[in-house]
Amino acid sequence: MTEAKGPxxxxxSERSRRAIHDAALALVGEIGYARTTIEGIASRAGVGKQTIYRWWPSKAAVLLEAFLDLAEQASDAAGPGDYEIPDTGDLEADLRLVLRSTVDEMNTPVYDAPARALAAEGVVDAAVGAQFVEKLLEPQLQLYVTRLRAAQQAGQVRPGVDPRIALELFVGPLAHRWLLRTLPLTHEYADLVVDYAVNGLAPRG
Amino acid sequence: MTEAKGPxxxxxSERSRRAIHDAALALVGEIGYARTTIEGIASRAGVGKQTIYRWWPSKAAVLLEAFLDLAEQASDAAGPGDYEIPDTGDLEADLRLVLRSTVDEMNTPVYDAPARALAAEGVVDAAVGAQFVEKLLEPQLQLYVTRLRAAQQAGQVRPGVDPRIALELFVGPLAHRWLLRTLPLTHEYADLVVDYAVNGLAPRG
Structure with missing residues (x-):
């Protein structure tokens, strides 16, 4: 994206890009998506607005990339191996780990405001929503598909189950609580969602 | 809310109230929540803006009541008994019915735009979100609590399961698809969500 002419x-360019990302996330968190403008981001980042227009097609694109960058930094900080759901052979334990970590992320203020702004814009604007899903959400959901498919091969998930649908029993309830703020997002809640979804609500045996 | 002095x-008053509701829903659907104003609603409804300020404390309150009114009309049209989830003794069949009907509602254009506008505003504004949950969402969720508790008493749901959490395995996935527009909302999808949640992902027996 940058036209590098030398080190x-x-x-x-990298410094400007990072400054623009930071400014976009901060502004959206403070004044909301609707009132955040390219001019406002440029001014806060200390760059000309033409710099932004040269690199990004829209406000939504800046914010989405800023958010991807933030997620990547957090992932780098967490160390390697963060891009997949662990497979210890114990599906429930592995899902509890990833759902607890999702709960922690949803409860982190630095993510909360920009993630809400982006999600809310996607709720009303289908084009922004499609970008959000394609670039940010679906790659994360595919990690569940991989893990659930492995569990299926290991005989821990029913043969007929579609992993792309089954994963929504885990991410759907968490997103519902987070987006609509019905009840608190806790580790205990994450553990129960895993238990109910894997073992079912109906009595066994 | 109206100060009735006679028939x-x-x-x-009832005519004005209905006109204000219709104007609010139409405007939010057309131009979004942020650009909808009390003045705009008043002008479209053909009433003075003081009429609106006399009856409602905020734009969010007008829209929320308009939406409740819309839901009530649809419910009246559907006939009596719509305020509870049927109990035929077959939990899966009853849940398939209510989830399919939720899918149909989410796919209805007259609901879609105002419901998205209201939900999106709740995502970013905690006060609006709390009203949305208290007035609109939680009463609907309590219908699931009642039905799941009856199923528990009938031995069709594990004794330890908390119905208020278990219901999120049904409504969470549907809301996730609707809000984030990941994949189409169909009756087949609703049926699979019910099957996976009731019977669990793990093999039985």
Missing amino acids: DSSRR | DSSRR
Whole structure:
């Protein structure tokens, strides 16, 4: 995306890009998506607005990339192996781990405001929503597909179950609580969602 | 809410209230929540804006009541008994019925735009979100609590399961697809969500 002409120019571009991301996330968190403008982001980042228009087609694109960048930094900080759901052979334990970590992320203020702004915009604007799903959400959901398919091969998930649908029993309830703020998002809640979805509500045996 | 002075005055008030509701829902659907104003609603409804300020404390309150009114009309049209989930003794069949009907409602254009506008505003504004949950969402969720508790007493749901959490395995996935527009909302999808949640993902027996 940057037209690098040498190490110095690359570094400068990278610094500007990071400053623009930070400004976009901060502004959206403070004043909301609707009142955040390209001009406002440029001014806060200390760059000309043409710099932003050269690199990104829209406000939504800036914010989406800023959010991807934030998620990547958090993932790098958490160390390698964060891009897949662990497979210890114990499906419930592995899902509890990932759902607890999702709960922690949803409860982190630095994510909360920009993630809400982006999700809310996607709720009303189908084009923004499609970008959000394609770039940010669906790649995360595919990690569940991989893990559930492995569990299916190991005989821990019923043969007929579609992993792409089954994963929604885990992410749907968490997103519902987070987006609509019905009740608190806790580790205990994450554990119960895993138990209910894997073992079912009906009595066994 | 109206200060009725007699039959004529009541009818006039009721007509105005309905006109204001219709104007609010139409405007929000057309131009979004942020750009909808009390003045705009008043002008479209053909009433003075003081009429609106006299009856409602905020734009969010007008829209929420308009939406409740819309839901009530649809419910009246559907006939009596719509305020509870049927109990035929077959939990899966009863849940399939209510989830299919939720899918149909989510796919109805007259609901879609105002419901999205209201939900999106609740995602970013905690006060609006709390009203949305208290007035609109939680009463619907309590219908699931009642039905799941009856199923529990009939031995069709595990004794330890908390119905208020278990219901999120049904409504969470549907809301996730609707709000984030990941994949189409169909009756087949609703049926699979019921099957997976009631019977669990793990093999039985």
